[in-house]
Structures are given as C-alpha cells and as structure tokens.
Amino acid sequence: MAQLKITFRVMALTHLKSLQALELALRLGSLQAAARALWVTPAAVGQRIKALEEYLGIDLVVRGRQGLRPTPELSGAIEHLRAAFQELGTVDTMLNLQRGDEIHIAAIADFADLWLKPRIEDFKAAYPHVLFCINGEGDAPLRIGQIDCAISFGPQHTNATDDLLFGDFLLPISSPEIAHRIANLALRDCLEGWPLLHLDFYKEDPGAPNWSSWIKVQHLKRTEPNRGIRFQRISAALEAIRANAGFAICGLALLGEDIGDGSLNLPFPVSTGHWTTHVFQARFHPEALLRPQVTCFRHWLQGQATGTRDWLLQFAQSAKASNMKW
CATH class of the missing domain: 1.10.10.10 (Winged helix-like DNA-binding domain superfamily/Winged helix DNA-binding domain)
Incomplete structure (x- = not known):
C-alpha cells in the first residue's frame, strides 16, 4: 500500500x-x-x-x-x-x-460582432459589476480554459446545457443604390451583369441555397452564377455590399438593425427566402451555471434571442415558409 x-x-x-x-x-x-x-x-x-x-x-x-x-x-x-x-x-x-463577476464567452466572430456586442451594453447597464471577455477581448482578462458560454452555428443539440437561440432566414441583400438600379428591370433579367458575392458561412447547412440553386428555383436568368468573390465572414461581405460591390445571399438574423434602418435592402420578394437547417445555439458549462451572474446572462440571452426569433417570424409569415425547422 x-x-x-x-x-x-x-x-x-x-x-x-x-x-x-x-x-x-x-x-x-x-x-x-x-x-x-x-x-x-x-x-x-x-x-x-x-x-x-x-x-x-x-x-x-x-x-x-x-x-x-x-x-x-x-x-x-x-x-x-x-x-x-x-x-x-x-x-x-x-x-x-x-475572478469576480466575470463571464467568459467563446462565440463565432460574426455572431459576436453583429449581434451580441451591440446588445451587451444593455445587460451591462442592468448589471454594471459584471465584466465580459468575448473571444479573448473585453473588460475581463482572458483566462485559458475558463469558458462559461460557447455560441455556435450548426445542427441543433438537445443537451440540458444547450440553449436554442434562433435559426436564420436567407435572402439576397444589396445596398440601397443597387436595389434602386434594378427596381425597374424585368425580374427575370435583373441579376444579369451584376456581381454575385458568395458567403461560405452557410455552406455546411443543407437548407441554405447558393446562388445557382436560388436562381434556378426563381427562374431567373444569370450566366455563370457560381463566379464571384467568396467570403468566409458575413461582416466582410457586408462591407462589400455597402460599397455597391454586388448581391449576396445572407441570413437576416444578425442584420435586424441594418434592415430596419434601410442601410441594407431586400431587393427580392420575401417569399423567395429559405430557412436554415442549422441554428445559433449557446452551450453553458455546468459549473459556470452555479454562478449567479452567468445564470442572469443566460436568461438575458434567451430574452434577446426571443426578440430576434419574433422579428424573423414576421418574414416567415409573409413567405409562408414550409421548411421551418425551429
């Protein structure tokens, strides 16, 4: 012994x-x-x-x-x-x-930049003592291996510590200027000659159309629809769209403010949109949920996600989408 x-x-x-x-x-x-x-x-x-x-x-x-x-x-x-x-x-x-009242979050970059960070100030106003570290940056220092919440986009999980946030609804988007230029063109020919931008963010999602499949379903005319600049990040594609570089098929879930204020346009009928099969979801570490600040953040995140889901459903009702998965 x-x-x-x-x-x-x-x-x-x-x-x-x-x-x-x-x-x-x-x-x-x-x-x-x-x-x-x-x-x-x-x-x-x-x-x-x-x-x-x-x-x-x-x-x-x-x-x-x-x-x-x-x-x-x-x-x-x-x-x-x-x-x-x-x-x-x-x-x-x-x-x-x-650690004090720190919350460490690992999230896909586009979700963090386009959806979470613009909203997080509201949470901090209600809980000013809570410090955030999001993807290694923020008020709290990075502590390796101490992730309280991980946010991903992929097939839905059903674990007790996984929270469904929302799916996404994909539509072609453009700048207001390009939308104005094609407004008086015949729908069948309106894409001909315009650059098409391709987002790889959704390429693993079986429910997400690419330009070739979307154009075919809508019976539009466009030579070589698979040609064009490819983007890994949604935010990079948005910069190109705002610079009038072309159209992109993009999810609306992260773009509510841009769609609402008119800085991005939906040049095609909402009925041409598609729901994603993949969803945004948050996974919380079980031990992190023992800390009250993480539990408060979880409830706040669920409330914010409900707002986005409700906003997207307005489009779903118009589109009468039959492939909704969440």
Missing part, C-alpha cells in the same frame, strides 16, 4: 486527469455520472482510468451491483485520493472568487 501511495505522488502531475476521472467515477458510482461531471463521454472516462491502470500495472476498479468500487490494491489509497481532490476543489473555489 505504501508503494502505491508513493507512486500516486510521483505521477500526480502527469496523470491528473486520470486520477480525477477515477475519483469521480468511484464517488459518483458510474462512468456515466463521472462523464457528466467532467463534460466528456463515458468512453473518455474509461480510457483515462484504463491508462492509469496500464501505467500502474494493476486494476483499480471493479463493477458490482452497487456500481463501481475500488479494488483491494486501491482501497488503502482511496481516502487520500478523495481528500486530495477535496482540497483541489477548495482551491478552485477560492480562485474562482478572485
């Missing part, structure tokens, strides 16, 4: 994740429960424990009717292991207190 205790001491730094998985699995009674606590898969927990067993050359856990339990080889060290992680938990709590 003494040899095992010494071995744990020597390897603690290099096998800390394995020791953590072992302690949680035994304390909570199953790999599944440990996986939920660690925010990983049960297979990952099992692999961590197996790596530790292979390193030591002994079995550490056995399965029983009451769940997992330590082997005789581990039994003499288990209380020391639990005490060690209790102390680490105390240290973690004390260090988190030093």
Whole structure:
C-alpha cells in the first residue's frame, strides 16, 4: 500500500486527469455520472482510468451491483485520493472568487460582432459589476480554459446545457443604390451583369441555397452564377455590399438593425427566402451555471434571442415558409 501511495505522488502531475476521472467515477458510482461531471463521454472516462491502470500495472476498479468500487490494491489509497481532490476543489473555489463577476464567452466572430456586442451594453447597464471577455477581448482578462458560454452555428443539440437561440432566414441583400438600379428591370433579367458575392458561412447547412440553386428555383436568368468573390465572414461581405460591390445571399438574423434602418435592402420578394437547417445555439458549462451572474446572462440571452426569433417570424409569415425547422 505504501508503494502505491508513493507512486500516486510521483505521477500526480502527469496523470491528473486520470486520477480525477477515477475519483469521480468511484464517488459518483458510474462512468456515466463521472462523464457528466467532467463534460466528456463515458468512453473518455474509461480510457483515462484504463491508462492509469496500464501505467500502474494493476486494476483499480471493479463493477458490482452497487456500481463501481475500488479494488483491494486501491482501497488503502482511496481516502487520500478523495481528500486530495477535496482540497483541489477548495482551491478552485477560492480562485474562482478572485475572478469576480466575470463571464467568459467563446462565440463565432460574426455572431459576436453583429449581434451580441451591440446588445451587451444593455445587460451591462442592468448589471454594471459584471465584466465580459468575448473571444479573448473585453473588460475581463482572458483566462485559458475558463469558458462559461460557447455560441455556435450548426445542427441543433438537445443537451440540458444547450440553449436554442434562433435559426436564420436567407435572402439576397444589396445596398440601397443597387436595389434602386434594378427596381425597374424585368425580374427575370435583373441579376444579369451584376456581381454575385458568395458567403461560405452557410455552406455546411443543407437548407441554405447558393446562388445557382436560388436562381434556378426563381427562374431567373444569370450566366455563370457560381463566379464571384467568396467570403468566409458575413461582416466582410457586408462591407462589400455597402460599397455597391454586388448581391449576396445572407441570413437576416444578425442584420435586424441594418434592415430596419434601410442601410441594407431586400431587393427580392420575401417569399423567395429559405430557412436554415442549422441554428445559433449557446452551450453553458455546468459549473459556470452555479454562478449567479452567468445564470442572469443566460436568461438575458434567451430574452434577446426571443426578440430576434419574433422579428424573423414576421418574414416567415409573409413567405409562408414550409421548411421551418425551429
């Protein structure tokens, strides 16, 4: 037993994740429960424990009717292991207190720049003591590995810590000047000769049309519709559109203010729009939700997202969209 205790001491730094998985699995009674606590898969927990067993050359856990339990080889060290992680938990709590009322967010850049940051001042006005770090920048310093909320665009998840924010509604957009220039042209020919801009932001979404498929459905005329400048970022494409560089098929969810004030135009009928299959969603770290400022932010984010959904539904009602997924 003494040899095992010494071995744990020597390897603690290099096998800390394995020791953590072992302690949680035994304390909570199953790999599944440990996986939920660690925010990983049960297979990952099992692999961590197996790596530790292979390193030591002994079995550490056995399965029983009451769940997992330590082997005789581990039994003499288990209380020391639990005490060690209790102390680490105390240290973690004390260090988190030093963070103050900070919220760390990792979000796709276009969502952060076009939707979140313009709204975040309203939250800060209500909670002036809360400091934000969004994508490594903001009032709070970046702390590696301490992400409270991650915001993505992709297939919808249904985990308890995942919140659906909104889907998106795609339509061609243009500058007011270009919209004015094509207003008196025949609809079938209005795109001929104008540059088409291509946004790769939506290319993985099976519900998102590209120019070729959209033009075909609308029975418009346009030679070589796949030619044109490609953009990874929505914000970069918007700069080109405002400079009268052409049209782009873009989601409206992040553009409410620009559409509302007329700085961007919808030159084609709303009925030509398409709902995305992918959605914007927020995932909160379970431990972060124990902090009241994160819970307040979660509720605020849901309220703001509801406003965007309601605004988009006005377009959906006009378009009578049949492919709405959310």
